[in-house]
Amino acid sequence: MTTNSQPEDRQLIPRRGLMRSGLIVSAMTMLSRVLGLARDVVVATLLGAGDGADAFFVAFKIPNFLRRLFAEGAFNQAFVPVLSEYSTQRDRQEIRELLNAVAGSLTAILALITALAMLGAPWLVWLFAPGFGRDPEKLAMTADMLRLTFPYLLLISLTAFAGSVLNTWNRFAVPAFTPVLLNLSLIGAALLLTPLMEEPAMALAWGVLIAGVAQLVFQVPFLLRLGLMPTPWPNLAHDGVRRILKLMGPALFGVSVSQINLLLDTVLASLLAAGSVSWLYYSDRLVELPLGVFGVAIGTVILPALSKRHAEQSSAHFAAMLDWAIRLVLLLGLPAALALAVLAEPLLITLFHYGAMTDTDIQMAAMSLRAYAFGLVAFMLIKVLAPGFFARQNTVTPVKVGIFAMVANMVFNLILIWPLAHAGLALATALSAFLNAGLLGYLLRKEGVLVFQPGWRRFAVQLLGGSTLMCVALYVIAPEWTQWLAMSLWQRVAWVSGLVALGAGLYFAWLGVFGLRVRHLKMRA
Template identity: 50%
Template sequence: MSKRLLRSGLIVSTMTLVSRVLGLVRDVVIANLMGAGAAADVFFFANKIPNFLRRLFAEGAFSQAFVPVLTEYQALDKDDKHRTQSRELVANVVGTLGGLVTIVTLLGVIGSPVLAALFGTGWFVDWLDGRPDGAKFELASLMLKITFPYLWFITFVALSGAILNTLNKFAVSSFTPVFLNVAIIAAAIWLSPYLAQPEIGLAVGVFIGGLVQLLFQIPFLSQEGMLVKPKWGWHHPGVVKIRKLMIPALFGVSVSQINLLFDTFIASFLMTGSISWLYYSDRLLEFPLGLFGIAIATVILPALSQRHVDKSPTQFAATMDWGVRMVLLLGIPAMVGLILLAKPMLMVLFMRGEFGVEDVQAASLSLVAYACGLVNFMLIKVLAPGYYARQDTKTPVKFGVIAMISNMVFNAIFAYLFSYVGLAIATALSALINAGLLYQGLHRAGVYRLSRATALYIGRLVVAVAAMVAVLMTLMPTLNGWVEMSLSMRSMVLAGLILGGSVVYLCTALLCGVRLGDIRHRG
């Protein structure tokens, strides 16, 4: 189990790394094309709404409900090479979920002006008053018609990815996002420059990216014998069970997504560029979050579900502990690195074309605020599967609602005090509350408790990070020094600092007593 988890985690992290690097390339291209102006604000807005529903219906609540149930059906098929039970479940899920998502997609395309008015109220008010910013509302309505079908494609991508993950085929679903990034980059280079409104070309790239992602996964499903004919199965026992698990999970997953949309709603009333600055800083945050946090969570959910089916509480707790230790090992230095190197990272990646020094200064503030919550974001990804694998989707909902309400209160306070940076501060604080409640719930239920050995392990990591901070603070150039460098020199210095900081962190961790056995699964 230890080798399988480490190998699976390495596969997912490697594939995710490729995707995230291309994602950064995509954002560099977009920043060069549009900067952080009105057009960029509208594109990120139009892309955020279908992504919100994707995480709600597809990758989020659905996967958390579907994977544990499919694991049970696969256990019933142990002696059946045709996987009769699993294939029947998948056929009914595809038909039922597909039918519902088709309806939602059609409604989204037709009702795009309503969605634009609902989530971009500030722009809608400007449009009603005849102010210049009202053009953002009209453009957002048009772009939503192009980007919304992405929801339909990505729902089936998430479904097939979940199936392949339960069969330990992690590489396929982890590599699939690469095609979305490639499609947007291609559209930005070969389509957008020839359009009067370049952002329209990017929206077309989102549509094509969703289609290509779906087509890529179909042969792998067929190879595993899981490409089945869809059936409407609202009353199928497995679908009923997934529905019951999914409904509370929808609320749980929607918490973070509603928070993001609420941020967008408030940002539409703030200065032009606010949505873009938050987007670019969030993209840098998503790099380590996806590379480490989401990758580890992807691996442990099927493993935890299997431990629950096998009724192995000791191995269940050991798998949880492995996830927490891995997240802390990678997340703590990533968090501190983002905080210290926020400005040079933004300069190297985005400061070209329409994205200037002022945008770097503005985006760095929200990046630092977001980065303060990185470890908690990661812990949420690892602790929540401890509930979903046991088919307890209600408890995370309760905690999520508390975090969501807290975020809204924090938004009202900090957005007033610190404008768009306050939105990032509120998000980080709500993540702290959510992660704390998730751990407390697992602790009280006797499912997972932080051991003395893990506490000592955390202490060693903190000492190692302190050594890394001391080295970076000593070697890091001043802001003026960064600005005066050429792009190539700036990139080399940044790469050297990241590499040097990583070496200092790992060497200090080893000197403090951190060993491979500390992150080895002991189930």
């Protein structure tokens, strides 16, 4: 190890406030999610909840699920702690060797997986959506789409690799902005390519492939600017690669358990009434907005910070960061979940009740939206509690918790699917998420890693009081959902905007009156 270069290398990674970094990621993620909702409005208007929509959602969900499982899940959680350790304790040459070996190995492995998946597309569709097997045309259409969408896994995984490097060097804005290109590509494909296709949904599959290329190319200049653009060369014998692979195995069942549960929902939903897959998709998209803007943003900035504190053996700061992250999740996640539940139909009508989307589709999607909203806080807590293990390069404990939560989710599915149909699947996912988050928190406390800081009793009063005031106001003031059906687009947008502003204003006003200040939310990386 070249110790003389360590001070210089450390200076390359400036320490910034976690709150500031979180706001940057949240702002970029908000832009992406708003465009994502615009994308879904376009898709809902063109395709509704029919066979074409179901086929595309499954064809996109398969690589997207694997992206979250591998690229943003297992790979990110294993790669960032090792890279953070290298950035703290190794010189620039060793860092470059690690990046070259990881980029080359990742490309080789995923290229092979992509080729096999494209060859076996019909069997892969049947595995993920067995109900499609009852309709050969629907199965074949989905398989054709999957051959276009599956290469997205390779492209977006390399994008995630680049994003992990940028995040470790505290360049959070670029990776957070990158998903905007996916939404722009899909919107463009829906508007420009749909009229050219015999099957309109096939245009969206092309949009996914175009987006994968655009997202990867976008990050290259920023890696070059840092002097960290790798020269990919597979090297599975590299010590860093071997450590990452060792950590990735258990991590597959760690932070990504919620994604596995959502996939199980799709498998079972394909066996229910036509439209069930789409109802779950549209409701999940609304839950993904606060989850991405708040939960994922906090988890994104806290993982490299926790990894660096662990490498420096700063246990007190490590514990304080986890406490800060939990408070921020509750502060933002609880009111978001309650607002989604109270305004389920108005939000769905405003965003999706156009074209092929029917009144019945809105009612069905609202049922699953309320069930997902119930689990929103738990989904967000998983995003910030799992890094408490991964930052210490402990992937064994989360995998045990993840397996237990997955089994519980299947039991909940079988119990709830019969009385509640697709909404039962969403509720089962929410219940298993609470079980997952609860066990992660309990084990972090038991290991002495999570230490609650002073002020929790006062914080609880502030949080519950503000949330109650917001819910009562929204419930009393919002029109009945049937009245929203007669409104024009701009009337709906005006009402939703006003209700959101009112709810947020009352909530934060309550917090301010009862003593919560911005300075209380600051935390140094």
